[in-house]
Amino acid sequence: MFTVRPATGADTAGVVSMIAARCDWMERRGLESWRENVDDLAGQAASGSMWVLQAQGRIVGCATVMTQPPPKDWTAEEAAEPSLYLFTTVTDPAYREAGPGTLIALWAVDRAARQGRKWVRRGCFFPELVAYYETQGFVLVKEQDRSAGHLYLLARRAERLDLGRLGVAESPEV
Numbered sequence: 345m346f347t348v349r350p351a352t353g354a355d356t357a358g359v360v361s362m363i364a365a366r367c368d369w370m371e372r373r374g375l376e377s378w379r380e381n382v383d384d385l386a387g388q389a390a391s392g393s394m395w396v397l398q399a400q401g402r403i404v405g406c407a408t409v410m411t412q413p414p415p416k417d418w419t420a421e422e423a424a425e426p427s428l429y430l431f432t433t434v435t436d437p438a439y440r441e442a443g444p445g446t447l448i449a450l451w452a453v454d455r456a457a458r459q460g461r462k463w464v465r466r467g468c469f470f471p472e473l474v475a476y477y478e479t480q481g482f483v484l485v486k487e488q489d490r491s492a493g494h495l496y497l498l499a500r501r502a503e504r505l506d507l508g509r510l511g512v513a514e515s516p517e518v
Contacts, residue, residue, distance in 0.1 A: 349515030350396075362435075363386055450480065
């Protein structure tokens with residue numbers, strides 16, 4: 345069983361360890377990693393906007409979840425639609441077979457619906473991630489060229505899901 349809960353500053357070391365494991369996995373495959381940004385990414389645990397996915401007390405995934413869109417990504421009309429925005433989703437490759445990234449995404453889809461929001465939105469810079477997010481029900485909405493690279497923006501309509509059937513529970517204190 346997996347549990348999703350808000351991250352705290354006390355989670356920083358666990359998030360660092362999990363992100364470092366992901367970086368090792370990516371680098372062994374010749375993929376670009378976040379190695380130089382591990383501490384900055386893990387520092388989001390104390391920000392109040394990161395959520396962690398746990399299994400048996402171990403952090404196996406995290407994502408930053410915001411209610412406001414990043415500047416320039418979405419039009420004023422799109423930004424006016426109540427949405428959750430997923431950023432910086434990272435998962436422990438040791439749990440890859442359980443699909444922790446998909447579990448986090450589906451949790452966000454359900455949470456958005458429970459909050460009366462219409463969408464879950466996210467962006468990425470790699471077409472391979474677009475294909476992966478599409479397997480989670482996200483649809484490519486638009487693309488933008490940025491100084492950081494080519495940005496792909498995706499969305500999925502919020503809906504109630506049976507998270508228990510997927511083996512996910514939200515921490516009762518949220």
